[in-house]
Amino acid sequence: MFDIFKKHNVIAAVSERKDGSMKVYADKSEAESVRENRRKFLQGLGVEMGDSVAAYLTHGNSITLVEKEDREKFFDATDGFVTKEKNIFLTVTVSDCLPVFLFDPKAEVIALAHAGWGGLEKSIIPEAIGKMKKLGASPKDILAAIGPGMEKCHYEIGKELAEKFAHIPGSHEERNGKLFLDTKAIAKYQLLEEGISAGNIETSPDCTFREKEKYFSYRRDSYGQPEKLEAMMAVFGMK
Numbered sequence: 001m002f003d004i005f006k007k008h009n010v011i012a013a014v015s016e017r018k019d020g021s022m023k024v025y026a027d028k029s030e031a032e033s034v035r036e037n038r039r040k041f042l043q044g045l046g047v048e049m050g051d052s053v054a055a056y057l058t059h060g061n062s063i064t065l066v067e068k069e070d071r072e073k074f075f076d077a078t079d080g081f082v083t084k085e086k087n088i089f090l091t092v093t094v095s096d097c098l099p100v101f102l103f104d105p106k107a108e109v110i111a112l113a114h115a116g117w118g119g120l121e122k123s124i125i126p127e128a129i130g131k132m133k134k135l136g137a138s139p140k141d142i143l144a145a146i147g148p149g150m151e152k153c154h155y156e157i158g159k160e161l162a163e164k165f166a167h168i169p170g171s172h173e174e175r176n177g178k179l180f181l182d183t184k185a186i187a188k189y190q191l192l193e194e195g196i197s198a199g200n201i202e203t204s205p206d207c208t209f210r211e212k213e214k215y216f217s218y219r220r221d222s223y224g225q226p227e228k229l230e231a232m233m234a235v236f237g238m239k
């Protein structure tokens, strides 16, 4: 789905509405069907569910290092993963928040982060890149992709949130007296600040709110009712 990874032997994907709900917080009545959705989607990518890891997200900045023996685990309180190992597939769920894919093909280090405004404010992207560097990655070699998420066309916010990101150029815009957040611009700014070159960053043009046939959107479909949340799954791993 991203041109930037095409030459490389990686799997990078985000599920769509047609693939069904992928949420990790499924209650008992849905757990079985969600598990089946996740299994089928991964299988379509040529990935065994037993070779993946999943996360219970907190909108924080914790990035967990995973190794082969972690396959099939669900991790509590983490918003992303980093690994140096092949054939372990990192997954996070998203619904308006951005999945951010990071890959250093030279050092063979890969990371996947779930980045909403909370994670971006807590610098989850610098955190992920820092952990990649510890495994030998160099920002100049890192290829980055910012996945689909709610865009500034629909991401209406209050003044307080706009102020949190005011130091970042293009982080929000004002239209008809309303403020809109541009999380993709914020993510890109953080990537550039970490030394990733602009030519190595690809950004999905998709807005999850706008494209209602294609994606679930928390803001559009279940705002204020987290129990009705549906989510897509982002997957990233080296083969």
Ligand SMILES: [Zn+2]
Residues within 6 Å of the ligand: 150, 151, 152, 153, 154, 155, 207, 208, 209, 210
């Ligand atoms: Zn939109």
